Amino acid sequence: MLKDREEVLKAVSKPASLGPDLEIKDYIREAKAFYSCPVSSLPKEITDQSLKVGIRTDEKDRIGTYFQIDHSVVFQGFQKAFEGKIELMSTTEAIKKYDWLKDYWWNLIPANMDKYTALSELNWDHGYFIRVLENQKIMFPLQACLFISTNGLNQNVHNVVIMEPNSEAQIITGCTVHPNVQRGLHVGITEFYLKKGAKLTFTMIHNWAQNFDARPRTAVLVEDDATFVNNYICLKPVKSLQTYPVAYCKGSNSKARFNSIIFGVGNSNIDLGAKIVLQGPRSKGEVITHAIASDSSQIYSRGLLIGEHSDSKAHLECRGLLVSDRAFIHAIPELIGKVSGTELSHEAAVGKIAEEQIRYLMARGFSEAEARSLIVRGFMDVTIFGLPDALRDEVKRIVDGTAKGVL
Amino acid sequence: MSSLSVENLSVEVNGKRILDEVNLAIPKGEVHVLFGPNASGKTSLLMTILGFPNYKVVSGEIWFNGVSITNMSTDERVRLGIGVAFQNPPAIRGVKLADILHNFLKSEPEAKKKEIELCETLNFTKDFLSRDLNLCFSGGEVKRSELLQILAQKPSFVMLDEPDSGVDIENLGVIGKVINDFLKERSGLLITHLGYILRYVKADKAHVLIEGKVACSGKPIKILDQILKEGYGWCEKCLKIEKKC
Numbered sequence: 001m002l003k004d005r006e007e008v009l010k011a012v013s014k015p016a017s018l019g020p021d022l023e024i025k026d027y028i029r030e031a032k033a034f035y036s037c038p039v040s041s042l043p044k045e046i047t048d049q050s051l052k053v054g055i056r057t058d059e060k061d062r063i064g065t066y067f068q069i070d071h072s073v074v075f076q077g078f079q080k081a082f083e084g085k086i087e088l089m090s091t092t093e094a095i096k097k098y099d100w101l102k103d104y105w106w107n108l109i110p111a112n113m114d115k116y117t118a119l120s121e122l123n124w125d126h127g128y129f130i131r132v133l134e135n136q137k138i139m140f141p142l143q144a145c146l147f148i149s150t151n152g153l154n155q156n157v158h159n160v161v162i163m164e165p166n167s168e169a170q171i172i173t174g175c176t177v178h179p180n181v182q183r184g185l186h187v188g189i190t191e192f193y194l195k196k197g198a199k200l201t202f203t204m205i206h207n208w209a210q211n212f213d214a215r216p217r218t219a220v221l222v223e224d225d226a227t228f229v230n231n232y233i234c235l236k237p238v239k240s241l242q243t244y245p246v247a248y249c250k251g252s253n254s255k256a257r258f259n260s261i262i263f264g265v266g267n268s269n270i271d272l273g274a275k276i277v278l279q280g281p282r283s284k285g286e287v288i289t290h291a292i293a294s295d296s297s298q299i300y301s302r303g304l305l306i307g308e309h310s311d312s313k314a315h316l317e318c319r320g321l322l323v324s325d326r327a328f329i330h331a332i333p334e335l336i337g338k339v340s341g342t343e344l345s346h347e348a349a350v351g352k353i354a355e356e357q358i359r360y361l362m363a364r365g366f367s368e369a370e371a372r373s374l375i376v377r378g379f380m381d382v383t384i385f386g387l388p389d390a391l392r393d394e395v396k397r398i399v400d401g402t403a404k405g406v407l
Numbered sequence: 408m409s410s411l412s413v414e415n416l417s418v419e420v421n422g423k424r425i426l427d428e429v430n431l432a433i434p435k436g437e438v439h440v441l442f443g444p445n446a447s448g449k450t451s452l453l454m455t456i457l458g459f460p461n462y463k464v465v466s467g468e469i470w471f472n473g474v475s476i477t478n479m480s481t482d483e484r485v486r487l488g489i490g491v492a493f494q495n496p497p498a499i500r501g502v503k504l505a506d507i508l509h510n511f512l513k514s515e516p517e518a519k520k521k522e523i524e525l526c527e528t529l530n531f532t533k534d535f536l537s538r539d540l541n542l543c544f545s546g547g548e549v550k551r552s553e554l555l556q557i558l559a560q561k562p563s564f565v566m567l568d569e570p571d572s573g574v575d576i577e578n579l580g581v582i583g584k585v586i587n588d589f590l591k592e593r594s595g596l597l598i599t600h601l602g603y604i605l606r607y608v609k610a611d612k613a614h615v616l617i618e619g620k621v622a623c624s625g626k627p628i629k630i631l632d633q634i635l636k637e638g639y640g641w642c643e644k645c646l647k648i649e650k651k652c
Contacts, residue, residue: 290501319500354497355461356497357497357499359459359460359481360493360496360497360499361499361502361507362480362481362482362485363457363481363482363485363491363493364485364507364510364511364556364560365482365485365486365510365511365560366482366510367480367482368480368482374502374506375499375501375502377501378499378500378501378502378503378506378539379500379501380501381500381501381539383537
């Protein structure tokens with residue numbers, strides 16, 4: 001994979017193929033340094049914001065934590081009992097420690113893909129490295145918070161997650177801003193490697209600000225008998241968000257699933273996709289997106305399934321709910337079958353809340369406003385994520401809390 | 408006093424008359440049956456009593472326990488004590504049966520225990536409450552789910568729209584027993600096509616609706632026998648005689 005600096009430099013002005021083009025010079029690079037400290041000692045306004053994206057600074061029910069504010073790593077650590085089972089540190093530290101990590105670095109995502117990947121390579125601001133060692137099954141989540149506290153800042157993180165053979169884990173990543181931050185740009189590169197028999201449930205919650213831009217770039221390699229589940233939630237305003245993660249189901253019996261719940265608020269421009277490439281025998285994929293557009297928000301909901309193996313199967317489901325006449329949802333499901341025998345399907349539906357559903361709930365004693373709210377909250381049902389009970393209830397509380405504020 | 412009465416009720420949907428000068432009075436504690444061919448206005452009458460906005464009342468009045476409810480919203484009517492079991496309820500993704508039950512039982516002590524008891528009454532496991540409302544329910548599950556909601560609501564007057572249609576004999580037994588127990592000391596209006604449910608439920612009076620009008624009223628079993636023998640042509644004749652008069 002290309003790491004040639006000249007090629008990267010050529011890409012610094014290359015717009016992404018999707019989403020509004022951003023002027024990188026509009027964002028600042030200077031941020032004050034934050035010193036390492038226990039996460040429990042972080043100021044209240046930071047812990048409160050973090051909790052809204054699933055990051056517990058009391059570390060209750062969490063095995064380990066990575067916490068980055070602006071360009072500073074403030075905390076990285078995990079419970080002693082997991083020494084020799086997991087590794088968790090910044091990628092800057094990991095790349096110094098492990099020479100072999102360069103084989104995973106920009107291996108799934110080309111550094112010259114667009115101006116954002118180039119920016120991340122040229123102005124790299126840490127990111128997390130998580131590795132779960134062979135046969136280790138970690139039943140409680142690891143958590144990572146990427147926090148922005150400086151208004152107008154550009155933060156570029158590069159994360160690498162390696163799941164060694166037969167390992168299992170859950171990771172929660174929360175990306176959010178200080179209440180005083182109105183604008184900024186977050187670029188997040190994440191490369192996932194799931195080796196034979198590994199299982200990872202990755203849940204990401206975004207909570208930005210009305211004038212904030214985000215350009216995550218994600219790719220996943222899924223080997224034999226491995227399963228990757230990606231859950232994504234974005235319910236708060238954002239100026240623009242464009243991301244199109246891709247999973248390569250390379251191994252036999254490999255599985256990938258992308259579940260997303262997004263709520264467009266204000267003038268948010270959200271361009272969210274998920275792509276699964278079925279390369280291995282008996283590989284399977286599923287993409288489920290529930291998008292709600294309110295106010296004047298614009299949502300592009302994309303999905304692409306590519307069948308490259310004759311014994312592969314995938315399904316794509318995109319549901320869009322318009323709760324405002326000024327909002328807009330464009331569902332773009334795409335299927336590409338490259339060999340006979342691959343089985344790809346999709347269903348997409350975009351519309352308003354059905355009057356029939358409102359009337360039914362009113363016949364159960366709900367007022368019209370309560371009925372609408374119940375239907376919209378139902379649209380954000382987190383059971384589609386297939387999370388373990390405790391984590392599901394926690395995520396549900398976050399979604400319900402956010403929904404209460406926006407409905 | 409009547410539990411529910413309908414006086415000279417005429418209703419239009421999209422400018423088309425679907426109910427014409429309907430009069431009906433259901434005294435407290437009585438259960439009435441509504442017969443009629445397809446598209447005669449039976450379900451429309453139920454929807455109008457519920458106050459669904461696309462059913463426009465052009466004349467007449469609806470009274471519930473002595474109070475005019477003609478201009479009330481659906482939820483206000485429901486809160487007064489009107490319940491309904493729909494024939495074909497819509498599926499609502501993400502909204503759980505539990506959400507409806509919580510709403511009805513929220514002020515009750517030991518609501519959770521009550522929920523489980525109600526599920527057992529209708530042969531549901533507790534897991535069923537986590538299912539999306541009416542999504543991929545079987546015919547029998549739809550009918551039992553509607554009844555489950557009614558049992559949680561405990562309305563004083565209940566409308567049941569074809570609770571016996573599309574239900575196998577085993578489910579019919581469960582549904583019939585639950586409806587019969589529930590209707591003791593309550594009032595109700597029951598729509599049935601073939602009258603299977605009347606094997607389980609004792610009804611006091613029947614009305615036949617033809618082309619949006621009440622063609623005749625009388626003893627339920629007698630009217631049902633007549634319909635099963637001669638079809639609704641017999642009732643249409645009655646209407647023609649009435650028109651000539």
